[in-house]
Amino acid sequence: MSEKLALVTGGSRGIGKACAIELAKAGYDVVINYAGNEEAANKTVSELKSLGVDAAAYRFDISDNDAVNNAIKEILEKYGRIDILVNNAGITRDGLFMRMSKENWNAVIDTNLTGAYNVSQAVVKAMVKQRCGAIVNMASIVGIYGNAGQANYAAAKAGLIGLTKSLSKELASRNIRVNAVAPGFIQTDMTKDLDAEKITEVIPLKRLGEPSDIASAVKFLAVDATYVTGQVLQIDGGLTI
Ligand code: NAP
Numbered sequence: 264m265s266e267k268l269a270l271v272t273g274g275s276r277g278i279g280k281a282c283a284i285e286l287a288k289a290g291y292d293v294v295i296n297y298a299g300n301e302e303a304a305n306k307t308v309s310e311l312k313s314l315g316v317d318a319a320a321y322r323f324d325i326s327d328n329d330a331v332n333n334a335i336k337e338i339l340e341k342y343g344r345i346d347i348l349v350n351n352a353g354i355t356r357d358g359l360f361m362r363m364s365k366e367n368w369n370a371v372i373d374t375n376l377t378g379a380y381n382v383s384q385a386v387v388k389a390m391v392k393q394r395c396g397a398i399v400n401m402a403s404i405v406g407i408y409g410n411a412g413q414a415n416y417a418a419a420k421a422g423l424i425g426l427t428k429s430l431s432k433e434l435a436s437r438n439i440r441v442n443a444v445a446p447g448f449i450q451t452d453m454t455k456d457l458d459a460e461k462i463t464e465v466i467p468l469k470r471l472g473e474p475s476d477i478a479s480a481v482k483f484l485a486v487d488a489t490y491v492t493g494q495v496l497q498i499d500g501g502l503t504i
């Protein structure tokens with residue numbers, strides 16, 4: 264077992280899985296969280312273990328405050344510390360604003376924004392005791408620039424950026440850094456129904472992003488960027504230049 268632990272929410276698939284692998288390669292034991300896809304979570308845990316680190320998957324809904332507190336308590340009892348938190352889990356419920364149901368508004372805010380609040384609050388208490396830690400929040404370029412048909416998602420991601428900047432100010436004196444990444448279009452289950460060819464035309468680097476493109480930046484902010492806090496790094500192939 265390593266002496267350092269990283270927790271990645273939504274680490275069973277897509278960008279979260281790539282972040283978990285990158286942090287394992289950097290020598291961290293990794294706990295991934297997931298919502299329901301046990302098969303994907305178990306597969307990711309096996310891949311992490313094959314990199315020589317300890318790994319485990321915890322199923323809980325990050326929007327459920329009690330479930331989060333119970334799970335973080337269990338993780339801390341088992342591992343004793345959490346050095347890195349990647350608030351990655353997120354969902355979309357797209358639709359034009361005028362027809363957007365309260366249910367779809369709430370689902371996205373509750374998971375993408377309140378979920379990060381729930382997990383961060385539980386983890387930060389341990390980080391403050393450790394007097395060190397790093398948090399990376401998974402925002403989106405949509406949280407900076409907006410997107411028609413994604414008012415709920417954009418509002419949640421913009422909120423996450425505000426949370427990042429505020430927490431970075433509150434926690435800097437405790438040696439806890441808080442940053443965010445804002446991905447553009449990344450090839451995962453979340454984007455599989457989009458017209459990749461059409462999107463590629465407007466991306467200066469002429470390709471969609473891979474989860475590993477985001478994971479390397481997350482590892483940089485969490486591990487290497489020891490004097491960086493409160494920043495939002497856009498990773499979008501130049502889309503927003
Ligand atoms: P994905 O492939 O759909 O994976 C989502 C992950 O989040 C899965 O592990 C899923 O668990 C988990 N999850 C969903 N709801 C959860 C909940 N309530 N509690 C706990 N875990 C939950 O998504 P992705 O594309 O990798 O996106 C990851 C993050 O990057 C999201 O925050 C997304 O908004 C952000 N992002 C993505 C893109 C993109 O182009 N893909 C761009 C910008 C930002 P299960 O496997 O159990 O369902």
